[in-house]
Amino acid sequence: MKEHMMANVSNAQQPKVQVAPAGSTVASTGQTIIENGVVAKIAGIAAREVPGVYALGGGAARAVGAIRDALNSTDLTQGISVEVGETQVAVDVTIVAEYPVSLQKVADDVRAAISVAMSEYVGKQAVEVNVTINDVHIPSDDDTTADTVATDDGTETRVL
Numbered sequence: 001m002k003e004h005m006m007a008n009v010s011n012a013q014q015p016k017v018q019v020a021p022a023g024s025t026v027a028s029t030g031q032t033i034i035e036n037g038v039v040a041k042i043a044g045i046a047a048r049e050v051p052g053v054y055a056l057g058g059g060a061a062r063a064v065g066a067i068r069d070a071l072n073s074t075d076l077t078q079g080i081s082v083e084v085g086e087t088q089v090a091v092d093v094t095i096v097a098e099y100p101v102s103l104q105k106v107a108d109d110v111r112a113a114i115s116v117a118m119s120e121y122v123g124k125q126a127v128e129v130n131v132t133i134n135d136v137h138i139p140s141d142d143d144t145t146a147d148t149v150a151t152d153d154g155t156e157t158r159v160l
Contacts, residue, residue, distance in 0.1 A: 044056060081093075088127045095132070103136075
């Protein structure tokens, strides 16, 4: 009985849309418009997935992004600018790289990831992907330990 119910559940979850075979007489005319924001979001997702990318965007954009993150509202287009044509796209991306990584390799990997994403998900050729590395994140930047230690007499010392 459980198997029969599971089969019904899995059948109910399958999409109800039928796709016409290639060359059929189903309407093949019309226009698909992919907004710049959608293209930028896909580019941002692709760039964030590259190892060695710490964040996207310049200083001001990252400050605003930190506020958004605190509110659980990440802007996936932060640091991304796109120009979309009929068959091609150009993308400008600003990143913060992690330290220590090869900056050129990270830039090349970001460029490749965005190019693949544009082709696979947007259906357009990325004719230009410009990568600007405007900062390097050093893990010790996140370290919140104090440089000084309080002693028993209330004074502070930098050495133990």
